[in-house]
Amino acid sequence: MKKENSSSVGVDKRVVFLGFARMADAMGNSFLIVVLPLYIASDNISGNFFGLKESLITGLLLGVFGLITSFTQPFTGRFSDKAGKRKLFVLLGLIIFTFANFAYSFASSYWLLLLVRTAQGIAAAFTITSSLALVSEVSTKKTRGNNMGVYNSFRLVGFGLGPLGSGFLVENGPYHLPVIGEINGFVASFGIAAAAAFLSAILVFFFVSDPDDIEPSDRKMDIKILSKAKDTVLDPIFALALATLVMSFGFSLLAPIETKTNERLSQGPFMFSLEFSALIAALAVTQPIVGKLSDKYGRRIFIIIGLICLMPIVLVEGLTTEPWQMITARGLQGISAAMVFAPSLALAGDLAEKGQAGSQLSVVTMAFGLGISLGSFVSGYAVRFGYIFPFLIGSILAGIGLLIVRSQVPKNVESQT
Structure with missing residues (x-):
């Protein structure tokens, strides 16, 4: 009788180590969510960027990360499929992150910030x-939701801790260090972000290995948009990607309008970081639970419930007038988003064809990054019409996502593998 490996009976240990490594990386990267808007508004940045207003520049610089990441992911996913090596590409991205995160310390213009942000996008x-391809490939259909939830939960814990740390560092700088001398809170944040990415690379190098049965794939990249079924128009993986896009759109509405949010709620950077992290913390706690339940009860029902809940919750954020109200709303948004995110990734993994996991899963991860990017762009622009407008748009998009999932993802969709 063949001995079952850990991926067939529970959470694969490689998923745990990879999640822990990405936790450190995500913590460093999320430092920048709070720091960059403040850095752009500080005296450290000079010059002109097409005469645009600061809030729009902030939205563009935050959003370009997701834009670059989104459009390069199908190609990097295909490269890893073709090479049959997941670990190598994870390490390459983390090394680029290390240098890019530290390079912010030397960026003194909008153009340099744009260049560094682009490098980060490619690394991501x-x-x-x-x-994600590695997590999917070491899983079975019965454990994929759980593995995806655990992996994302580790990563999101880091992503949630980062803003708390960066808000604290910026408010309490400058710092006097031996040999180096005095540094401000911005430089301290950038240095820690770089160190976190380097730590992640070390963890991946020593504790993560490629799936046992992975082989180089010579198949052409096969990303489908339209469905072959007669009763649907969109391919189910593409439909899941659209649901992920509208879910992640709501994630990034707050960051570009940090200064306006702080004025509206009469608060400082640290309280803003608590509000930002409330969503991430709730998402991190809920995802493993939802992922495991989706293994047992199905993926689609959780995605639909999550999108239904997101519609009123995102809208309420635009009506808040007190910090505790925003923290509560962001926490509820995180729980709702968990119902969309982990089951969508797991279902996409169920449907991905052998030798195509990197490129086909990239459709969903690309959509996540594109949603983050679009949310930043739209929020930075739409806030000029009133504080509620970015959140109203996010609420409407969640409703559109609900319609797409209900009509384009069949109830009894089966694995293609």
């Missing part, structure tokens, strides 16, 4: 697609 494309 290598890391995200290879990581």
Whole structure:
């Protein structure tokens, strides 16, 4: 009788180590969510960027990361499929992150910030697609939701801790260090972000290995948009990607309008970081639970419930007038988003064809990054019409996502593998 490996009976240990490594990386990267808007508004940045207003520049610089990541992920996913190596591409992305995170310390203009942000986007494309393909490939259909939930939960814990740490560092700088001398809170944040990415690379190098049965794939990249079924128009993986896009759109509405949010709620950077992290914390806690339940009860029902809940919750964020109200709303948004995210990734993994996991899963991860990017762009622009407008748009998009999932993802969709 063949001995079952850990992926067939529970959470694969490689998923745990990879999640822990990505936790450190995500913590460093999320430092920048709070720091960058403040850095752009500080005296450290000079010059002109097409005469645009600061809030729109902030939205563009935050959003370009997701834009670059989104459009490069299908290609990096395909590269890892073709090479048959996931670990190598994860390491490559983390090394680029290390240098890019530290390079912010030397960026003194909008153009340099744009260049560094672009490098980060490329690094993320290598890391995200290879990581998720690895998680999917060491899982079975009965454990994929649980593995995806655990992996994302670790990563999101880091992503949630980062803003808390960066808000604290910026408010309490400058710092006097031996040999180096005095540094401000911005430089301290960038240095820690770089160190976190380097720590992640070390963890992946020593504790993560490629799936046992992975082989180089010579198949052409096969990303489907339209469905072959007669009763649907969109391919189910593409439909799941659209649901993920509208879910992640709501994630990034707050960051570009940090200064306006702080004024509206009469608060400082640290309280803003608590509000930002409330969503991530709730998402991190809920995802493993929802992922495991989706293994047992099905994926689609959780995605639909999550999108239904997101519609009123995102809208309420635009009506808040007190910090505790925003923290509560963001926490509820995180729980709702968990119902969409983990089951969508797991279902996409169920449907991905052998030798195509990197490229086909990249459709969903690309959509996540594109949603983050679009949310930043739209929020930075739409807030000029009133504080509620970015959140109203996010609520409407969640409703559109609900319609897409209900009509384009069949109830009894089966694995293609």
